Amino acid sequence: MESSSNEFLRGTLKTIVLKMLAERGRMYGYEITQSVKERTQGQIALTFGALYPVLHKLEQEGMLLTESEEVDGRLRKYYSLTPQGTETAERKVSEFERFVEAMRSLLKPQPKLTVGH
Template identity: 75%
Template structure:
């Protein structure tokens, strides 16, 4: 599934929600950490590329939903991302919206029980 173009389409549509939700859970994370958490929690079914992740992180920062902090680690700067107060609210709202949408899709995809008359 990892290299499937269709699954990439679904990831693109939910990436903001995924990132907001992870940051809400972990307080602060850096980019590589986010990609590894997604890979681990989905047993490799979703593998985020940096090319997909960083534009979303920058957009969320522009929208005022997250802030960055650069920290020197082993002589290199690591950029950590954390949610602002509006970011925490957006994480809750977007996660709830996505859960409602997924439930609606499950209902649409479930086989209908045909009742014989």
């Protein structure tokens, strides 16, 4: 994604992660990045440097549970939502949808008002 879009992404990372986990149940970091990339046709590419701090913060806030599992001789950390995380995901997605609708209203071309003399 273009660098100017990074500021939009920063403000929505938590919502994106919560939404992905709400839909998929349990995911590991790389799986989250690939799923976001696929669903946005490459328009949003999460870096691990951006993703993992968000995952750790959500875990500290009690939104995520983690499980480590050995896969092909390597330890893989899976994330899933707690009940609080599920509620927060629903709320944040709803708030973001309202924000997007408000932005659409702002960005729609408006007819110019003519001032009578």
